[in-house]
Structures are given as structure tokens and as C-alpha cells.
Amino acid sequence: MRLGARWAGVVVELLRRVISLGMLGLVALRDRPAAGVDMPNVTNIICGIVNPDGSIYSGSGFQVEKRSNGQYLITFSxxxxxxxxxxASTCTFSTLWNGLDVSSVAHPSTSSCTVLTHDNVGNLADRPFTFMAAG
Structure with a gap:
């Protein structure tokens, strides 16, 4: 899918505003957009890191319910x-990660979304992940 120039600018702006997102850190955002970049209707950004067991490693403004193997319901406060x-993106806290595990977002709504994490052959599997919701 190809982003229009306006949305590409929004994505670039969100990335520019991220100060750090390390494996052991939390996203911290600056307080102003870059000159000339319009952030249409973006009034709230929620982000975090979730452990494979569904517990919150970092972040706030959301709750996580581990529904089944590799399936996590994120509810916005x-x-x-x-x-x-x-x-969403899978991440790791060890050197054992092969880099082939993936995650996807399903059923986004105004109050929640589901994150699915998969192993390197496509099976649902418990994996740590990061996510960001902007709206």
C-alpha cells in the first residue's frame, strides 16, 4: 500500500518525535511537531512493551489480556x-531471537485492538512486542 504525501509526513513526524525506543526503554515523545508537518486529528498516542505472558513491561494508558497462545487484547484506558x-512489532530481550518472528494487529476499534504474534513459520506463539496507537 502506498501512503499519500500527507500520511507519509505524519509517519515521518511520529518517528521524528520518538526520542528513544530501546529494548529496555519506553517511548518518550517531544511536545511539538516539526515545522510544516500536519498531524491531522492525532491527539493521543499510546505505546508500550508487552511481555510474552501478557504483562506490561513498560507504558501506560492501556491494559493487556492474554487471550490464548500469541493473542493479546489491548484495551485503551x-x-x-x-x-x-x-x-506492532515483535521484539526481544535476549540474543536467542532469530529475527523472523512477526506480529500483526487485528480488529482495531476506538477502545481496543488485538495483537497476534507468530513464530518464524507462522504459528501463533507467545512473543514480546511493542505497539503504538495514534489517533
């Missing part, structure tokens, strides 16, 4: 006015 854009 305050609902968005419209469905937010949500991205």
Missing part, C-alpha cells in the same frame, strides 16, 4: 474518538 492507527 480512554477510548479514541475514531479508530486509531495501530502498529
Amino acid at each position: 480512554v477510548a479514541y474518538a475514531k479508530v486509531p492507527a495501530v502498529v
Whole structure:
């Protein structure tokens, strides 16, 4: 899918505003957008790191329920006015990660979304992940 120039600018702006997202850190955001970049309707950003057992490693403004193997329901503490854009990525805290594990976001809504984590052959598997919801 190809992003329009406006949304590409939004993505670049969100990335620019991220000060650090380390394996052991939390996303910290700056307080102003770059000159000339419009952040249409983005009033709330929630992000965090979730352990394979569904416990929150870092972040706030959300709860996590581990539904089954590799399936996590994220509920936002305050609902968005419209469905937010949500991205997720598997991460690791060890050197054993092969880099082939993947994650995906399913059923985003104004109050929640589901993150699915998979092993390197596509099976649902418990994996740590990071996510960010912006809306």
C-alpha cells in the first residue's frame, strides 16, 4: 500500500518525535511537531512493551489480556474518538531471537485492538512486542 504525501509526513513526524525506543526503554515523545508537518486529528498516542505472558513491561494508558497462545487484547484506558492507527512489532530481550518472528494487529476499534504474534513459520506463539496507537 502506498501512503499519500500527507500520511507519509505524519509517519515521518511520529518517528521524528520518538526520542528513544530501546529494548529496555519506553517511548518518550517531544511536545511539538516539526515545522510544516500536519498531524491531522492525532491527539493521543499510546505505546508500550508487552511481555510474552501478557504483562506490561513498560507504558501506560492501556491494559493487556492474554487471550490464548500469541493473542493479546489491548484495551485503551480512554477510548479514541475514531479508530486509531495501530502498529506492532515483535521484539526481544535476549540474543536467542532469530529475527523472523512477526506480529500483526487485528480488529482495531476506538477502545481496543488485538495483537497476534507468530513464530518464524507462522504459528501463533507467545512473543514480546511493542505497539503504538495514534489517533
